[in-house]
Amino acid sequence: MTGRLTVIGLGPGSASQVTPEAASAVRAAREFYGYKPYLDRLDLADGQIRHASDNREEISRAEAALARAAEGIDVAVVSGGDPGVFAMAAAVCEAIEAGPDKWREIELTIIPGVTAMLAVAARIGAPLGHDFCAISLSDNLKPWELIERRLDAASKAGFVIALYNPISKARPWQLGKAFELLRGNLPASTPVIFGRAAGRTDERIEIFSLGEADAGKADMATCVIIGSPETRLLRRKGSQPLVYTPRYATEASR
């Protein structure tokens, strides 16, 4: 008897940004695994069961969910944003590969969502309007030297850069170090966006220049977007500036 496992992307945080497909998957599942703040967003019915776990326990959470699905239960794993971007979909795949054969027979469905960088970008203009990359700044699961190499390559090749997991209590210096490296490759005037809780009531979206960007103003829920040399800041009377990267690129980056 094999159940189902659905990995659900709940979007950036506002109920208005949860897709009908995700809402329907929440109604259909019986037991829910996830980081507590994501589970807290769900409006569950009687008989639907929550299994909350801590932020850094992705693999044990995935294993627990798979084991329960293998018993024939309809299980959901919930992620904020999109589950495929630095989130639970990869952790579930890792656990399937390392786990017992029968986990490969579980019916696995992944429901995409609006990931943080898209929600933040939409609130400020179109900073991701041209070639861009997404980098997790966490060196828990990869060497810091690799992160530095990727920041260096991306900024030199003219990609806009979205940083996920920019900072945490256990990783206090990495974002400052990233800005330091990027200042060597990009103009000090390059727009940098700190976006937090986009679309929610506690939203905070701020624009700085790379020269003045202060890592201390970010926290673990911030998505940081760093422009390319083509990214433009457009001032407007009576409303916040727009930050956007044009669709065209006339000059090659270095």
Add this chain to the structure above:
Amino acid sequence: MTGRLTVIGLGPGSASQVTPEAASAVRAAREFYGYKPYLDRLDLADGQIRHASDNREEISRAEAALARAAEGIDVAVVSGGDPGVFAMAAAVCEAIEAGPDKWREIELTIIPGVTAMLAVAARIGAPLGHDFCAISLSDNLKPWELIERRLDAASKAGFVIALYNPISKARPWQLGKAFELLRGNLPASTPVIFGRAAGRTDERIEIFSLGEADAGKADMATCVIIGSPETRLLRRKGSQPLVYTPRYATEASR
């Protein structure tokens, strides 16, 4: 008298992937500008007006929408996927910057959506589970040499690569050339995904190896995802393989 302009992301194509926020913005607007296949997805009421335009007319479409909004009309511009990713949000910002001062006073709202690469990734596993980039392969608005430089930098630095606008009648050779370049930097076994119409009834998602990937099988609506050296293919009994990129990276790419 200044109206409003809302740039709406309709997601990959299925109504179940349109956010409530986007659906509500569609109900609120009076006149709609967009590429015809996107307008065709809308279920409009009496009195709501469509202005269809062709695929490559982004700037004139943005200008027409802004001019109408400046007259006090509630206008919407619709995009498939997310409007901030190689789509109308940047075109609208470009038109505002180049246009008359009063366009800067228009109330501009951008509604994010599920962009193609997220929808395709969700159908196949978690290929974007680690650092990745998105590149438009169209050389209509940037030199081909710049695209090659970015493909080279991204593949050497270990990014998964999502290609938008991979091929069209006017641009028949670029995707083949991109594969050729990438074969020089990545193992022939690297998984390559061709994803078309994810989540729709005519969905077609196929996995190839980089060594055998045939550009002729893509069309302009295909999103192509090329793995990194870390991307894994996980075979399963009775269902399609999973393609995923683990959250960890133990080895540095070259």
